[in-house]
Amino acid sequence: MTTADLLVIISNVIIYYVLVYYLPFSLLTHTSIASVNEVINYMAVDCSVWLTVAFTFDRFVLICCQKFREKYCSEKTAAVITATVCAVFCFKNIPLYFAFEPADIINGVEWGANFKASYYTLPGWITFDWLDTILNPLLPYLVIILLNALTVRHIVLANQTRRALQGKRNDQNSNDPEVQSRRKSIILLFSISGTFIVLWMPFVVFFLISRITDRHYDPEEYTDPLLIAEYTGDMFQLLSSCTNTCIYALAQTKFREQFRNAITYPFFAIIKYAK
Numbered sequence: 001m002t003t004a005d006l007l008v009i010i011s012n013v014i015i016y017y018v019l020v021y022y023l024p025f026s027l028l029t030h031t032s033i034a035s036v037n038e039v040i041n042y043m044a045v046d047c048s049v050w051l052t053v054a055f056t057f058d059r060f061v062l063i064c065c066q067k068f069r070e071k072y073c074s075e076k077t078a079a080v081i082t083a084t085v086c087a088v089f090c091f092k093n094i095p096l097y098f099a100f101e102p103a104d105i106i107n108g109v110e111w112g113a114n115f116k117a118s119y120y121t122l123p124g125w126i127t128f129d130w131l132d133t134i135l136n137p138l139l140p141y142l143v144i145i146l147l148n149a150l151t152v153r154h155i156v157l158a159n160q161t162r163r164a165l166q167g168k169r170n171d172q173n174s175n176d177p178e179v180q181s182r183r184k185s186i187i188l189l190f191s192i193s194g195t196f197i198v199l200w201m202p203f204v205v206f207f208l209i210s211r212i213t214d215r216h217y218d219p220e221e222y223t224d225p226l227l228i229a230e231y232t233g234d235m236f237q238l239l240s241s242c243t244n245t246c247i248y249a250l251a252q253t254k255f256r257e258q259f260r261n262a263i264t265y266p267f268f269a270i271i272k273y274a275k
Contacts, residue, residue: 001055004048004086008241012041031110035100038113039093046089046136048241052196053140054081059189060147064154092135099125133207137200144193155186191247199240203233 015037020028027033061072071077099119103112119125206229209215215226 001048001051004044004051005241007044008041008048008238011037011044012241013238016041025111029111031100031102031113034111034113035097038100039096042093042096042132043090045237045241046093047086049136049140049196049200050085050089051082052192053143054085056144056147056189056193059185060151063151063185095128130211137196137204141197141200141204144197148189148193151189152186188247188252192243195243195247196240199236199243201236202229203237206230206233 015028019026020034023029028037058073058078061069065072099115100113101116102110103114105111119129206226209229210226221227
């Protein structure tokens with residue numbers, strides 16, 4: 001999940017929004033390369049979102065499914081799920097390469113990449129666009145909300161049962177290690193999936209409004225409210241790829257330990273070599 005988020009930052013933010021903006025006539029802005037980068041952007045975002053869904057499902061199984069978790073929550077299963085998600089969404093976005101056309105043609109050289117006009121009119125591309133948005137982020141929205149609701153319900157009921165068996169009051173439960181563990185699980189789960197829901201909401205709202213009203217913006221008209229709305233949605237959507245890595249690093253003790261070891265290892269190696 002963290003690797004996919006990092007790929008989103010590299011391909012979508014650094015290359016697409018920074019380098020292309022400040023180097024408008026570089027190799028990156030040739031239509032063929034720009035189209036490839038667009039496809040990579042879609043692949044990275046899809047993988048980031050669905051790995052977040054996979055993480056949420058993994059937490060759900062770990063907390064709520066006592067019998068199933070021994071088979072599911074393993075390194076082998078995690079590797080299979082990760083590889084499957086990445087492979088499916090890489091192949092799913094390949095057709096997008098053929099949806100772009102040059103934004104400008106200067107001295108016979110094609111620059112930039114915009115969606116073809118047929119992308120908004122041909123039934124095949126319209127179906128693909130709706131399928132793309134259903135898979136990301138409408139369906140992940142519903143799945144994450146459902147899994148979170150079931151997880152919280154299970155934890156609340158389990159805590160109530162535990163308090164009843166131990167004969168403790170609610171305010172005497174703060175030092176219970178089992179309850180503390182469950183509370184940390186809720187915090188981590190809601191931090192990652194909750195920020196996803198909030199930060200993707202402007203993008204979802206923009207998509208629904210633009211499709212229901214059948215309005216499309218002019219990419220050259222920078223004062224168009226629809227263009228401003230889409231850029232705002234993109235900004236928040238890309239921000240969600242930054243938050244997951246930070247949240248995971250702050251919440252996981254082992255993750256912090258490994259990161260600390262990676263940072264300090266070169267210094268210890270130099271000191272050891274000097275001795």
